[in-house]
Amino acid sequence: MNRKFRQHEPVSSVIAYLEAIENARRGFFKPATRRGNDNVIWFRGQHCISWSLTPKLYRPEFLETNKSEIYALEAETRDLFQSRARHLVHGRQPEDKWEWYFLMQHYGAPTRLLDWSENPLIALYFAVKNHKANENAVVWLIDPYWLNKQNSNLKRQSIFGPILPSWREANGYLLDLEAAFSGSNIRVKFPAAIEAPHLDMRLNAQASRFVVFGKDRELQKMFDIKQNHFGLARISISKESAQLIEDELSKLGVHAASVFPDIGGLGEYVHDHWQWKKQR
Numbered sequence: 001m002n003r004k005f006r007q008h009e010p011v012s013s014v015i016a017y018l019e020a021i022e023n024a025r026r027g028f029f030k031p032a033t034r035r036g037n038d039n040v041i042w043f044r045g046q047h048c049i050s051w052s053l054t055p056k057l058y059r060p061e062f063l064e065t066n067k068s069e070i071y072a073l074e075a076e077t078r079d080l081f082q083s084r085a086r087h088l089v090h091g092r093q094p095e096d097k098w099e100w101y102f103l104m105q106h107y108g109a110p111t112r113l114l115d116w117s118e119n120p121l122i123a124l125y126f127a128v129k130n131h132k133a134n135e136n137a138v139v140w141l142i143d144p145y146w147l148n149k150q151n152s153n154l155k156r157q158s159i160f161g162p163i164l165p166s167w168r169e170a171n172g173y174l175l176d177l178e179a180a181f182s183g184s185n186i187r188v189k190f191p192a193a194i195e196a197p198h199l200d201m202r203l204n205a206q207a208s209r210f211v212v213f214g215k216d217r218e219l220q221k222m223f224d225i226k227q228n229h230f231g232l233a234r235i236s237i238s239k240e241s242a243q244l245i246e247d248e249l250s251k252l253g254v255h256a257a258s259v260f261p262d263i264g265g266l267g268e269y270v271h272d273h274w275q276w277k278k279q280r
Helices: 016-028 073-088 099-107 122-127 144-155 168-173 177-181 203-204 237-250 263-274
Strands: 040-048 113-117 137-140 192-194 208-210 230-238
Touching: 016 122, 016 137, 016 230, 016 237, 040 122, 073 099, 073 177, 099 113, 099 203, 099 208, 113 122, 122 137, 122 230, 122 237, 137 144, 144 192, 144 208, 168 192, 203 208, 230 237
Parallel strands: none
Antiparallel strands: 040 113, 040 137, 113 208, 137 230, 192 208
């Protein structure tokens, strides 16, 4: 079912964005009953408000014509990345299939993962960075506890909060390579919020979290919710103010060098810092 999201005036500054988050937070959550991280929101920035919440592997450029099953291709992609990336990984090597999968996602390989962040300013950075689209940008907000509760209700299980890769609930979302190559398919339907170990500096700097997809492909079209608490929302970001917001974020320390804490991010930061920017 297509969910109609409440419309509001696009925000045009970092302060207005943070105020919009607080308004959304009041709509998301009942008063907390304990201290801790139960009132968590995850954020995802996208250049275009019209883009769907679909992982890369399910986008048209990765789907074979007139075919819906793509899992053999996914297995080959995972095998190719893992076999060639070992000598490129600095620091600790990934220890299992999930750690490799998170690393694939973060470096641009097609997966069934969708990136989110616990840091709202990181999501805003990705929404406005080099924004040239002829429409407003967007930051999506999701309550991962709510998402997994929906999943839990469908399966008649009890899942509280984001799942961990070691949990049995995670088993159905990512097959061992041997099983995938033998023709086994992912049978889980509904997406789930999943925590990732921060084995890479970028994952840590970006406070990365993930939603892993099963067979369903567009997150915002999956819900027919008849309760007051709805855990998915969005904040529209004015396209005319994208550069201004990007500059505000840089002054707050959210820029390429902090978001990508490596030599590539430093080079991008130096480039951006000294580039004369005309108003877009």
